[in-house]
Amino acid sequence: MKRILSQAVKELAQFRRDRLTLALALLLPLMTLLIFGFAIRLEAKDIPIVIQDFDNSQLSRLYTEKLFATNQFTPVNWQSAPETALDYNFAKAAVMIPPDFSQRVTGNQSSEVQVIVDGTDVNNARVIKNSIKATTQAFLQDQKLIPENRLVVPETRLWFNPGREESLYIVPGVYAVVLWIFPSLLAAIAMVREKERGTILQVYASDLTAGELILGKALAYLVVGLGMAIVIMGIGALIFRLRFAGDPMPLLIGTPLYLWASVMFGIMLGARTASQNAAVQGVALVGFLTALLLSGFIYPLSNIPFPLSLVSNVVPARYFIGITRDAYVRGIGWSGVWFNLLMIFGLGLILFNVARKALSRMQLGD
Amino acid sequence: MLRQFFASRFWALVRKEVNQIVRNKQLLIMLIVPPTLQLLIYGFALNPDVHHLKLGVVDYAQTADSRELVAALTENRIFDVEMVTFDESVLARQVETGKLTVGMVIPPKFSRDLAGDRPSPIQFFIDGVDANTAGIASGYIRQIVQQFNQQYLSPNMRVPISTQVIFLYNQGLTSSWFFVPGVMGLVLTLIGSIVSSITVIREKDTGTLEQLLMTPSEAWEISLSKVVPLFVLLMGDVLLALTIGRLIFNVPFRGNFLLFMVLSGLYVFVGIGVGIMLATLCQSQQQVVLTTFFINLPMVQLSGAIAPIETMPKFFQYLSIVNPLRHYIAIVRGILLKGVGLEALWLHVLALAVFAIGLLAISTNRFRNQLN
Numbered sequence: 001m002k003r004i005l006s007q008a009v010k011e012l013a014q015f016r017r018d019r020l021t022l023a024l025a026l027l028l029p030l031m032t033l034l035i036f037g038f039a040i041r042l043e044a045k046d047i048p049i050v051i052q053d054f055d056n057s058q059l060s061r062l063y064t065e066k067l068f069a070t071n072q073f074t075p076v077n078w079q080s081a082p083e084t085a086l087d088y089n090f091a092k093a094a095v096m097i098p099p100d101f102s103q104r105v106t107g108n109q110s111s112e113v114q115v116i117v118d119g120t121d122v123n124n125a126r127v128i129k130n131s132i133k134a135t136t137q138a139f140l141q142d143q144k145l146i147p148e149n150r151l152v153v154p155e156t157r158l159w160f161n162p163g164r165e166e167s168l169y170i171v172p173g174v175y176a177v178v179l180w181i182f183p184s185l186l187a188a189i190a191m192v193r194e195k196e197r198g199t200i201l202q203v204y205a206s207d208l209t210a211g212e213l214i215l216g217k218a219l220a221y222l223v224v225g226l227g228m229a230i231v232i233m234g235i236g237a238l239i240f241r242l243r244f245a246g247d248p249m250p251l252l253i254g255t256p257l258y259l260w261a262s263v264m265f266g267i268m269l270g271a272r273t274a275s276q277n278a279a280v281q282g283v284a285l286v287g288f289l290t291a292l293l294l295s296g297f298i299y300p301l302s303n304i305p306f307p308l309s310l311v312s313n314v315v316p317a318r319y320f321i322g323i324t325r326d327a328y329v330r331g332i333g334w335s336g337v338w339f340n341l342l343m344i345f346g347l348g349l350i351l352f353n354v355a356r357k358a359l360s361r362m363q364l365g366d
Numbered sequence: 367m368l369r370q371f372f373a374s375r376f377w378a379l380v381r382k383e384v385n386q387i388v389r390n391k392q393l394l395i396m397l398i399v400p401p402t403l404q405l406l407i408y409g410f411a412l413n414p415d416v417h418h419l420k421l422g423v424v425d426y427a428q429t430a431d432s433r434e435l436v437a438a439l440t441e442n443r444i445f446d447v448e449m450v451t452f453d454e455s456v457l458a459r460q461v462e463t464g465k466l467t468v469g470m471v472i473p474p475k476f477s478r479d480l481a482g483d484r485p486s487p488i489q490f491f492i493d494g495v496d497a498n499t500a501g502i503a504s505g506y507i508r509q510i511v512q513q514f515n516q517q518y519l520s521p522n523m524r525v526p527i528s529t530q531v532i533f534l535y536n537q538g539l540t541s542s543w544f545f546v547p548g549v550m551g552l553v554l555t556l557i558g559s560i561v562s563s564i565t566v567i568r569e570k571d572t573g574t575l576e577q578l579l580m581t582p583s584e585a586w587e588i589s590l591s592k593v594v595p596l597f598v599l600l601m602g603d604v605l606l607a608l609t610i611g612r613l614i615f616n617v618p619f620r621g622n623f624l625l626f627m628v629l630s631g632l633y634v635f636v637g638i639g640v641g642i643m644l645a646t647l648c649q650s651q652q653q654v655v656l657t658t659f660f661i662n663l664p665m666v667q668l669s670g671a672i673a674p675i676e677t678m679p680k681f682f683q684y685l686s687i688v689n690p691l692r693h694y695i696a697i698v699r700g701i702l703l704k705g706v707g708l709e710a711l712w713l714h715v716l717a718l719a720v721f722a723i724g725l726l727a728i729s730t731n732r733f734r735n736q737l738n
Contacts (some may be wrong), residue, residue: 003620020653021561021656022657024656024657024659024660027660028659028660028663031660031663031664032663035663035664035667035668038668038678038679038682039667039668039673039678039679039682040667040672040673041673041678041679042414042498042673042677043497043498043501043677044674044676044677045677053692057404061595063527084535085526086534086535086704087704087706087710088706088710089696089700089710094674104367104526105526105527109524109525110524110525110526110527110528111526111527111528112527112528112529112530113527113528113530114530114532115529115530115531115532116531116533116534117531117532117533117534118533118534118535118536118702119533119535119536119537119539120535120536120544120699120704121544121674122384122414122415122536122539122541122543122544122678123414123498123541123544123674124542124674124676124677125533125536125539126414126502126539127501127502127505129503129531129533130502130506130508130509131505132529132531133505133509133529134505134508134509136527136529137508137512139527140526140527145526145527146523146526147520147523151485151515151519152480152485152486152488152511152514152515152519153485153486153487153488153511154487154488154490154507154508154511155487155488155489155490156490156491156492156504156507157490157491157492158488158491158492158494158500158504158509159461159462159491159492159493159494160493160494160495161495161497161500162494164494164497164501165497165499165500166497168495168497169495169496169498171499172693180399189652193458193652211525234506255662256597266671275651276651276652276655277564277651277652277655278392280655280656281396281560281655282402284556284659285400285403285404289407289408293408293411293412294407294411296394297414298501298672298673299412299413299414299499300496302418303413303414303415304411304413305408305411305734308407308410310409318451326464329495330462330463331465332462332463336462336463336464364392
């Protein structure tokens with residue numbers, strides 16, 4: 001135990017002396033939090049659309065007004081063919097009102113409004129379509145053009161996030177991404193540096209076991225990681241106005257567990273790669289990709305197709321995102337997230353064992 | 367003339383660079399494996415489709431009408447009924463814990479209301495944690511219920527206005543068509559900057575740069591001989607990424623191939639420029655890999671590769687104008703999906719050219735100064 005502690009103290013002293021790494025360890029997580037937290041939004045606002053009103057009657061003008069009343073769209077002036085407005089990216093959609101619009105609508109016939117939507121951005125194409133359909137329906141109701149009786153009326157309520165603030169979804173996810181990448185990156189670099197500089201030979205010569213070496217290093221970076229966690233969660237709460245929705249205990253216990261798994265992941269990569277460059281590439285590729293893409297951070301987990309969905313089962317970030325979203329948005333507490341805590345703990349244990357084996361094979365006696 | 371070129375010092379330097387790169391297995395693997403993996407994982411895993419949402423139903427009415435309404439909701443596979451219960455609190459609990467996305471409660475008087483020509487309210491509660499999915503789901507609910515009203519309840523009713531929506535460029539809304547062109551740019555950025563910074567810094571690290579300087583080679587010959595082989599290799603990555611996009615994701619290629627290659631070449635110069643710049647700023651390989659991380663992260667996130675530019679706050683939208691990757695991705699999406707040419711893309715091309723020339727000029731200049 002004492003040897004583990006002194007190993008950790010030595011590691012921290014080394015870490016403090018390396019100015020560049022120290023600066024990056026402070027700046028990178030913060031930068032990531034701000035960029036991800038502010039810039040990852042999925043739903044577009046102020047979408048530019050072209051209206052071509054061939055009818056130009058009072059009714060068609062009312063319809064146009066209704067489309068812009070939601071503040072979701074902004075009008076774009078465009079005289080030539082509407083497709084070219086989309087080609088040139090001046091507008092995301094075009095609505096064409098036929099010349100006999102008001103005549104047919106008031107004359108007990110039906111009129112077809114043509115809408116073309118830029119399908120490049122798939123998600124917003126869907127949003128635009130839904131919005132135009134809903135506005136058309138609302139317009140018909142406003143104008144008393146459809147009967148109000150014999151109707152099923154959906155009363156939808158959004159739980160947890162009635163204002164549909166995307167930051168509530170994204171920011172707790174960013175915590176998981178940041179606290180996965182950076183602690184593991186630092187631990188991997190520290191591990192591999194020992195190999196590159198040959199100082200690992202001194203460790204071989206001592207009677208330190210592989211387990212002790214790893215635990216000592218892990219302890220040091222766990223401390224660094226906890227510092228990171230406090231800083232980004234504190235600043236995140238201030239800037240994005242996140243408040244605990246329920247019992248914060250699962251988060252308080254889950255964070256050190258998650259950091260532990262992250263550090264173990266880094267040490268494992270460090271033990272298995274030959275150069276710092278390879279270690280950083282490893283973290284960037286494996287750690288970053290899995291935490292970002294296979295964790296349900298951006299789009300729902302259930303959308304990941306089959307072989308990849310299996311991989312996502314062993315991505316700790318996935319389970320930690322469950323915990324952070326529960327702590328800040330859902331607020332269910334233990335009964336909702338105990339399994340996540342268990343999984344993070346288990347995955348951390350597996351990573352520790354893999355790292356220990358990798359190191360033992362490189363001659364450290366056990 | 368040609369023979370003269372092949373006998374020149376410059377050619378000898380290029381051959382030295384090529385030999386060095388080809389002999390470095392790690393570098394070759396880096397040029398092939400990470401781009402392939404990234405394209406595959408981004409392309410498959412990022413999927414904003416809203417379908418097979420888990421729906422829980424409490425149907426107190428138990429009539430033909432209510433069953434028809436549930437059937438209408440599940441018809442298009444947007445919602446799948448996962449649970450049917452008579453206990454509202456159980457349903458609420460499932461939505462609370464996120465096991466169900468949507469809960470629906472049909473009141474006992476549902477059919478009586480309809481028969482009595484009264485509006486009949488149905489409660490839907492949606493798990494709002496994922497704001498985007500929740501928004502689209504509630505949009506679908508409204509549309510489906512409205513269709514139900516028209517088709518089932520009053521089939522003879524006239525629809526005064528119907529909207530005919532057509533999606534241009536991507537009719538089936540295949541999500542990978544959006545992400546793959548973005549990831550092509552992302553891959554070139556990451557690989558281009560890392561590979562070029564490493565080939566330069568290694569020469570500094572191992573001290574072979576001094577040896578090069580002792581040869582009669584001019585500084586421009588040394589720097590140009592570094593750029594040319596990197597350019598060729600990275601153009602290979604452009605083709606690799608394009609092949610994966612075409613063959614595996616069936617992304618269309620509607621524009622001009624030559625234009626695509628020329629503009630990709632321009633972007634490769636940006637990547638090399640960034641890489642050499644970092645190599646001249648840093649002292650060691652470790653610093654280089656860490657700082658590339660520092661540069662690439664914001665460059666990728668503010669490029670529209672993953673989250674579209676239009677959805678970002680205004681400040682970040684303006685900031686992204688100085689991001690060359692943003693322009694390259696707009697160009698790739700334009701050429702591949704929209705099939706447009708210079709007439710629509712010239713602004714992006716202009717911006718890209720400015721960045722490419724500027725970055726390359728500044729970085730090779732710094733490199734030359736360090737040589738002298």
